[in-house]
Amino acid sequence: MNRTASIKDVANHASVAVGTVSNVLNYPDRVSQRTKERVLKAIDELGFVRNDAARQLRAGHSRTVGLIVLDVGNPFFTSVVRAAEDAASVHGSAVLLGDSGHDAGREANYIDLFQEQRVQGLLISPVGDVTERLDLLRERGVPTVLVDRLADESRFSSVSVDDDAGGYLAARHLLETGRRRLAFVGGPTSIRQVSDRLQGAQRAVGEKPDATLEVLASEGMTVLAGRSVGNMLVERGRADLPDGIFCANDLLALGVMQSLTMTHTFRIPEDVALIGYDDIDFAVSAVVPLSSIQQPTEALGRTAIELLTEEVESQNPTHRAVVFTPELVVRQSTGKA
Incomplete structure (x- = not known):
């Protein structure tokens, strides 16, 4: 050899x-x-x-950036990752991807791995509160930027979307189409994005005295989790069906749509209006094109790299919290009642 x-x-x-x-x-x-x-x-x-590994040992860091997302199977995060990779390549860096799967233990393992790889910095959409762990990383020379999560500017930079405003937009849109018996589908609420979207929806419903909002917890944020909730609604029957449903992401909404329409018992939007969140590519190509709250995925990924670059290159970086405003995209799934 x-x-x-x-x-x-x-x-x-x-x-x-x-x-x-x-x-x-x-x-x-x-x-x-x-x-x-x-x-x-x-x-x-x-x-x-x-031997780049040897060069990294001498320099103390590599040309790579660690990125941990909640669910790489969700097209929303896939789009954010792609934008981050494109932005990182401009700066001569590469992105190492980790999928926590909403699992705090798995997330911790990726943090350890990326630290061992001497990454330039870490981008993370955290499962829960990882403040202490990220503080320790920073002390060891690994700057961190939170992605899709608002951070305290005194401690970290972050790039996020105003999910409270997005939840408000979604519920208000359903109310404006004449719906009054609304349901929110999402879970667990320990995920900050889910709780913020619910909070915004509750705020919109609170402005209408004759409106109600039922919270239907889902076992995750996947199509299958949405189908499970949809099956439960089908079993409840027409008399107990909400007339407007807001799902915490598009995958859930597509699952709910499948359950409601497969039996040919319920019609969307005639019997129930349905709106999702993220505006993934599948939303527009659904059996009934899905209304959704659009997030600027390209801007999220690009800005995350820009913020991290500032942290890496500055001796005394000023942390920044960049918050984008979501937009309502109306399609056939939320037609007039």
């Missing part, structure tokens, strides 16, 4: 010092064009690949 060429092999092949090869790799401006070409030719002929 042929061994991998070392930097010393390249130096011998090019008849230069090891330090010269190092300069070509790291500080090419310090080397004459003629010498640089000779070293690059030797690298090509020997098939030399630089």
Whole structure:
């Protein structure tokens, strides 16, 4: 088996010092064009690949950024990750992705792993309160930016969407179509985004004395969890069916829609209006195109990288909390009652 060429092999092949090869790799401006070409030719002929792990150990950090999301299966987070990767590449960095799956233990393992990998910094959409853990990371030289979660500016930078305002928009839209018996589907409420969206919906319903809001807890935020809630509503029957449903994300809404329409017993929006949250690509292509609250996923991912870059490059960074405003997207699922 042929061994991998070392930097010393390249130096011998090019008849230069090891330090010269190092300069070509790291500080090419310090080397004459003629010498640089000779070293690059030797690298090509020997098939030399630089040991980036060793370089990271010397530098104390890598060119990678850790990103932990709640559910990579949710197209919302997929879009945020893609935007972050595009932005990171502009800065010469790469993104290492971790999916916590809403599991605090799994999230902690990823934090440990990324610290061991000496990432430049960490982007995280946290499961719960990880303030103490992130404080420790910062003390060890790993700056952190919270994604899709508002943070205390005195401690961290963050990029998020005003989910309270989004929940208000969704419920108010249902009320404006004439619906009065509303239901909120989402869970667990320990997820900050879920509780904020519920809070906004409750605020909108509170403005209408004749309106009510029932909270239907879901076992997660997936299509299957939505179908489970939808099946329960089908079993309750027409007399006990809400006339407007706000789901905490589009996956839940699509699951509810499947359950209500598969039996051909209930019609959307004639019998029940349905609105989701995130405005993923599947929303517009659903059997009944889904109204939703749109989040600027591209701006979230790009801004997260920009905030982290500021933290990495500044000796005394000023933390910033960037909050985007969600928008209502109306489609057929919330037609007039």
